[in-house]
Amino acid sequence: MDHRKIVKATASMLLLMNASQQSIMTFADHLDSGQMTEELVSSTIEEPTENSVMETAENEAMDEQQISETPESSATVPSEVPTQPTTETTPDVNAEVEQSTVDSTVPTTVEQEVTDVSSAPVIPDPNAKTECFEIEVTEEQLASGVFGSSPWRIDQEGVLYIDAGTLGETTLAARAPWFPHRSLIKKVVLTGPVVANAESLGLFFDLNQLTTIENLTNLDTSQVTNMDYFFAWCQQLTSLDLTTFDTQNVRSMNHMFNGVSSVSTLDLTNFNTANVTEMSHIFYGMSGLTSLDLSSFNTTNVSNMSYMFYDCSALKTLDVTGFQTANVTNFSHMFRGCSGLAQLDLSSFVTSQATEMSFMFHGCSGLQALDVTHFDTSNVMYMHYMFHGCSGLTELDVSRFDTTNVTSMYYMFFGCSGLTALDVTNFSTTNVTTMSFMFAECLNLETIDVSGFDTENLRFMRGMFRNCQKITELDLSHFKTGKVQLQQEMFAGTTSLSKISLGVQFYSLNDTNIPDLLATEEHTGYWQNVGSGTDDVPLGEYVLSSSSLMSTYENSMADTYVWQPTASESIRAIDSTIYVGDSWEPIDNFVLATDPNGESIPFDESMVTGTVDTTTAGVYPVTYTNGSASQQINVTVEESQETLKVTDSTIIVGDTWTPSDNFVSATDKTGEAVAFDENMVSGEVDTTQVGEYKITYTFGRLSREITVTVIASQEAIKATDSRIHTGDVWHPSDNFISATNRAGDTLPFDESMVSGTVDTGRTGNFIITYTNGEASQKITVTVVENRETIQAKNGSIYVGDKWAPSDQFVSATNKDGEMIVFDESMVSGTVDTTKAGDYPLTYTNGRATEEVMVVVKENGETIVTKDLQLYIGDTWDPSDGFVSATNREGFTLAFDQNMVSGDVDTNKEGTYTITYTNGSVSETSQVTVSKRGTTGGNANTGGGNTQQKKTANTPATQKRQVQGNAAKNLPKTGEIQSSAAVLGLALVGGAIGTYIYNKKKNRND
Structure with missing residues (x-):
């Protein structure tokens, strides 16, 4: 035996008995000196009696469950965290050590099943140094100091004043400076704005005389990340106003309100818990709370909810409908001791990550209903005490629980005295090692089917069915008890038990307390x-x-x-149900008969009175008698519900046919569906020959004939040859025409019908086979050279010219090399004839393309003219008004009669407008014909012709507009006087000229 394990159990017992520290140290000294023996342990621990076991089972107050040599439950309390008010030093711990009384014929190792071993509370040292600056204490003050930057003081009335500033850090190692004086503090007053430290563990921890916190709204908690034990064990505190608490940065709220037992209401609707990951023990021991609404809590990131509402015994309503529990692994003790709750809605709970559910609903004696049918328990390892003491439940559906990984189930349903039935038939118990008291005290449980339990690894089943007073039978025929060490009181109190089935691997009934x-x-x-x-x-x-x-x-x-x-004469017969038309014999219902010595006797017709009419439906009583024993049974004759449905069918030559193909359904006399059976059929179908075949189906008294028609196959497929060109895309569906199945129904094309490929990258003939069942057709796809071509040319035009895409087109041929006409769709790209530039164009014909460039040039065309002054009778030539001209390239052009439009009548006085045109530009010349001796226009001595050059490089189409604009340009101020002066000089010159001319003429005369 492992003595250290014994020591562990014994130490727990010493704690349970409030043993002195010296006793424990003495016990440990034996271990250290190597003197510890099994005898020492046995002398220290008395074997529990039936009464002590009962008392232990009823009064256990558990914080942690352990099973020797098995994985420990994860529902443990950290050893460094205080679990009780530090002003109370007596631990609430119960321990139980069990002695094995297993049959000596079964080889096994004796071990202890230790239950309810709790860590002793850690008692903080009142003299521990805290991070504060101490101030000298005065007669008016009990204590004072500066914590962080906030001064604090405790006056003679027990009031703790905390002044404005920022508080220091509080941890397990560095508590608040007023902690040593906690029993003196009756009231806390925050005199100004106080900023709480990020680490604020136990800020008001164990202020066990505190009744009021004044100005709590002055406390800024926006920087706090740790609120563990924040108000823990403020037992006298009756109210808390937390409406201004900013908890958005809080990560941990473990034990936050632990032991705040006098507060009856708590409004946490403003709490932001989105970042909280730890909530274990948060409301532990708030026994004064009557209602709690946590529907606004965001628990998405929470992983630990153990002990969350432990001992909230006054709670009548608890709203956790908004809880998101997808990341929670530990639910142990969550609702333990919530005895006032009648309803609990857990419909939002997602438990797929949970490994711990022990004690989850322990002591919820007020619950009237509990729906856990949606619980995913596939990862749960611990379920002990899960529903312990849920005495108000009359129904509990755990039939969907996946218990594959569960190792402990002891006390799981202990005290569920309201249950009359419990379905655990789907429980997988392969890994379970302990089932002690699993169904104990289920006083009204009438049936429990554990026949499917795998107990291969079970070691403890003590008190498993204890006081299940209404159970009449237990099927343990599949139980394997080879590893069981403790089974005392397994059947104690099962006073109605009258049948028990035991299998060959159930080795012993020692100490099982069968009544x-x-x-x-x-x-x-x-x-x-x-x-x-x-x-x-x-x-x-x-x-x-x-x-x-x-x-x-x-x-x-x-x-x-x-x-x-x-022992007496006996006879046994059974009721039966038959159907109209069936045969019946009295022996059909006879089971057995015995004489007064219990010896079996054979059936005899004389034992029977009563008849059965099998032609008429009804209930017929029949009495079986054997001496003084008799039994009346009923033979019920019912109308037969036999049915048989079959159907005709048509198949194709070559099809496979089986008799079940035409079978639809059948029901027996009771109306129950019957599967097809080959024995129902007579007749054959020759699937190789066209024809009609009669088949007979028989079931009971029913017979049906059907016809199987075999027809010729209409399977067919059609495809066609085709001719394509290199580079074309070819699809097998291109050559497909039609297909029909064997019944003649049209089939759509399917790629699987085709074998063979076409290489469109080269010329040739390609054979493709189209197949539909047994029908096939070969076609040829001929690939010829693609002779598509296109030719286009570059070009140049001038701004203002007309242009069309066909201007650059030269020629094109189709795939077969035949010439085709130009089409606008061949061209991509545009030419802007109003703007000089290079314009790329692409001409495309199928896969042939050619790129060309159209250059739009600036137009260099110009023409220059001059006005003329003539006299009546002078000769006018169109070239007289022409000065110069250039073509589009800017080269000089000679005068050409084609440039001129208009005429001059030199025999008639007047002004004639002559238009000179060069390509797209034009200009006018004004020819003035006047009488000699008159002054018309600007007369010149040089032949009398007035010459004024006019230059035109504006397109002719714009000439009218230019002239129109010129006509609108009226002379500015001063221009009229200048013109008059010129006119005057011209008149004088003209007069002088006339005078000279006349003088010469007279001289000649």
Whole structure:
């Protein structure tokens, strides 16, 4: 035996008995000196009696469960964290050590099942140094100092004043400076704005005389990340106003309100818990709370909810409908002791990550209903005490629980006294090591089916069915108890138990406390194995009292044991149901009969009175008699609900046919569906020959004939040859025409119909096969050279010219090399004839392309003219008004008669407008014809012609506009006088000229 394990259990017992520190140290000294023996342990620990076990089971107050040699439950309290008010030093710990009384014939190692071992509370040192600056204490003050930058003081009235500033850090190692004086503080006053430190663990921890916190709204908690133990064990505090608390940065709220037992209401609707990951023990021990609304809590990141509402015994309503629990792994003790709750809505709970559910609803005795059908328990390892004491529940559906990974189930349903039935047939118990008291004290439980339990690894089943007073039978035929060490009181108090089935791997009944059987008129006070008999008439060789059965039973005696009936004549028959038309014999309902010595006797017709009319539906009583024993049974004759449905069918030559193909359904006499059977069929179908075949189906008294018609196949496929060009895209569907199945129904094209490929990258003939079932067709796809071409040319034009895409097109041929006409769709790109530039164009014909460039040039065309002054009778030539001209390239052009439009009548006085045109530009010349001796225009001595050059480089189409604009340009101020002066000089010159001319003429005369 491992003595250290014994020591561990014994130390727990010493704590339970409030042993002195010296006793524990003495015990430890034995261990250190190597003197610890099994005898020392046994002398220290008394084996628990039946009463002590009962008392322990009823009064256990557990913080942690351990099973020797098995993984420990994760629902543990950190050893460094105080778990009780530090002003109370007596730990609330119970421990139980069990001694094995296993049959010596079964090799096993004796171990202890230790339950409810709690860590002793850590008591903070009142003299521990804190991070504060101490101020000299005056007669008016009990204590004072500066914490962080906030001065504080405790006056003679027990009022703790905290002045404005920023508080220092509080941790387990560095508590608030007023902590040593906590029993003196009755009131806290925050005199100004106080900023709480990020680490504010236990800021008001264990102020056990505190009744009021004044100006709590002055406390700025926006920087706090740790609120563990914030108000823990402020037992006298009656109210808390936390409406201004900013908790957006808080990560941990463990034990925040632990032990705040006098507060009856708590408004946390403003709490922002989005970043909180730890909430264990947060409301632990708030026994004064009557309602709590946490529907606004965001628990998305919370992983630990253990002990969350532990001992909130006054709670009548608890709203956790908004909880998001997808990341929670630990639910242990969550609602433990919430005895006032009648309803609990957990519909939002997601438990897929949970590994711990022990004690989850322990002591919720007020619950009337609890829906856990949606719980995903596939990862849960611990379920012990889960529903312990839920005595108000009348129904509990755990049929969907996945318990594959569960190792502990002890006390799981202990005290669920309101349950009458419990379905655990789907429980997987392969890994379970302990089931002690699992169903104990389920006083009204009438049936429990544990026949499917795998107990291969089970070691503890003590008190498993204790006081299940209404259970009449237990099927333990598949139980394997080879590793079981503790089974005391397994059947204690099962006073209605009258049938128990044991298998060959159930090794011992020692100390299982099977209740004594009473002797009645119908039964003896003994157990008898059924043997070759029945439950009512057992014929087994073992007839034993309860104590004898427990002391003598070994696995070789495996059988079903029943409460032995008293010896007398007996007869047994059974009810039956038959159907109209069936045959019936009295022996059909006979089971057995025995003489007064219990010996079996054969059936005899004389035992029977009563008849059965099998042609008419009804209930017929029949009495079976054997001496003084008789039994009446009922033979019920019902109308037969036999049915048989089959159907005709049409198949194709070559199809496979089986008789089940035409079978639709059948029902037996009771109306239950019956599967097809080959024996129902007579007749054959030749699927190789066209024809009609008759097949007969028979079931019971029903017969149906159907016709199977075999027809020729209409399977076909059609495809066509085609001719394509290199580079074309080809799809197998291009050549497909149609296909039909064997029944003649049209089939859509499918790629699987085609074999063969076409290489469109080269010329050639490609054979493609199209197949549909047994039909196929080969076609040829001919690939010829693609002779698509296109030719286009570059070009240049001038701004203002007309241009069309066809201007650059030269020629094109199709795939077969045939010439094709130009089409606008061949061209991509545009030319802006109003703007000089280079314009790329692409001409495309199928896969042939050619790129060209159209250059739009500036237009260099100009023409220059001059006005003329002539006299009547002078000769006018169009070239007289022409000065110069240039073509588009800017080269000089000679005068050409084609440039001129208009005429001059030199015999008639007047002004004539002559238009000179050069390509797209034009200009006018004004020819003035006047009488000699008159002054018209600006006369010149040089032949009398007035010459004024006019230059035109404006396109002719714009000439009118230019002239129009010129006409609108009126002379500015001063221009009229200048013109008059010129005109005057011209008149004078003209007069002089006339004078000279006349003088010469007279001289000649």
